[in-house]
Amino acid sequence: MIRLPEAYIQQMQMQLQERAEAFLRSYEQPRTQGLRMNPAKIDPRSGGPVLERLRDTFGLEPVPWCETGFYYREETKPGKHPYHAAGLYYIQEPSAMSAVELLDPQPGDIVLDLAAAPGGKSTHIAGKLAGQGLLISNEIHPVRAKSLSENIERMGVTNAVVVSAAPQQLAERFPRFFDKMMVDAPCSGEGMFRKDPEAIAEWSPAHVEMCAARQLDILQSAVAMLKPGGRLAYSTCTFNEQENERTVNELLRQYPQLQLERTERIWPHLHRGEGHFVAVLRLKGMPDEPHAAMTGSAAQPRTRQVGKAKRGGSRPEEAAMRLFQRFAEEALAAGFELPPGEPVLFGEQLYLLPAPAGIPFGSAMLQGLKTLRPGLHLAEVKKDRAEPAHALALALTNAAQARLAVDLAAGSGEAERYLRGETVDGPEARSGWTLVTVDGFPLGWGKQSGTQVKNHYPKGLRR
Incomplete structure (x- = not known):
């Protein structure tokens, strides 16, 4: 039984008058649970077997004010399902x-x-x-x-x-x-x-x-x-x-x-x-007025420049991007295209800063700001190679975007093994960076040698 502060009860009685009793009784009811589908991965409007599986597994019912939102039964614990790790939905109060x-x-x-x-x-x-x-x-x-x-x-x-x-x-x-x-x-x-x-x-x-x-x-x-x-x-x-x-x-x-x-x-x-x-x-005002670009001191970098070029050499971002493109040629399927953006190198981490058309936005605008994620994390650059970032795997939408992929069934236990950081088996002997998926949805990377896929799921996320 929830014990509410007396001052809070009085506040709500004054605010709601005759409706206060019904409001205060609501605290005797169980809390509501909700999740919101990720339309980049699954569209509730189109239906399909995965959505039906989710409906059956979690007892989903639609949230009336959000077309991608659903109530779920608390005992089903969707936060522990591999689909949560794959980014199919976000658990959110309705x-x-x-x-x-x-x-x-x-x-x-x-x-x-x-x-x-x-x-x-x-x-x-x-x-x-x-x-x-x-x-x-x-x-x-x-x-x-x-x-x-x-x-x-x-x-x-x-x-x-x-x-x-x-x-x-x-x-x-x-x-x-x-x-x-x-x-x-x-x-x-x-x-x-x-x-x-x-x-x-x-x-x-x-x-x-x-x-x-x-x-x-x-x-x-x-x-x-x-x-x-x-x-x-x-x-x-x-x-x-x-x-x-x-x-x-x-x-x-x-x-x-x-x-x-x-x-x-x-x-x-x-x-x-x-x-x-x-x-x-x-x-109030005209919505087609141009965006204000930075002026004066706010436009000047306040910390070290990101990717400053050496005399006679190229910017570090350019060299890092070449290493990433080499990885992309080896690991990603033909026809895969990155979104428009500006390569940004933070230490050894290569990101793709969004570059919306017609908007004066670039890496200079982040100078002096504590930036945790300057766009899509592409890779970690190590000497003469680039290792793909976990974020890149999750930004892919299906296994067809990778040259090699291993698909794990959500209910088989293999996906749980991968999420714990364990080695998983590939369908045949081969070698190279491999996209690990659950029922076709990307979970992360592995590196296959023979029939074994060495786990590259981030240690901080492992179960």
């Missing part, structure tokens, strides 16, 4: 899926997720972008930023950059730059009470006030980055009006050029979800 649906990013948009960890809304945005445009996912806390980066990788996102910066630092770097922005602000977490007892312990009226003040500070930085005509979704997983409607009203008072388009609330006593608040705002 109410939280509403925010990106209301923001409605479109392929080609330039989008910022300002407080993005652990990655639910960023990966949802990436699915909407369908590999086009640019997503910058930011998380100020380093540990949480690492988990954000890992989830971006697992879902096979190719056009996202992960950074860890304060909102004001980004506002100085990207004035009037983004078509769409997601501000899933840190909040008092009232919608998390059924799943997280710590959220109850941390709650107090003073904590609510502190959250509201912090949310307004974050939103002020966000407005500075929004392009004229652009849209911003402000969301919280809390119920009180101070962090929700009052914060939005104060923002509108401070910025008359903002227009409130809509607000939506999901209540746990009315809907099948833990609860969420979303407000969508638009910055």
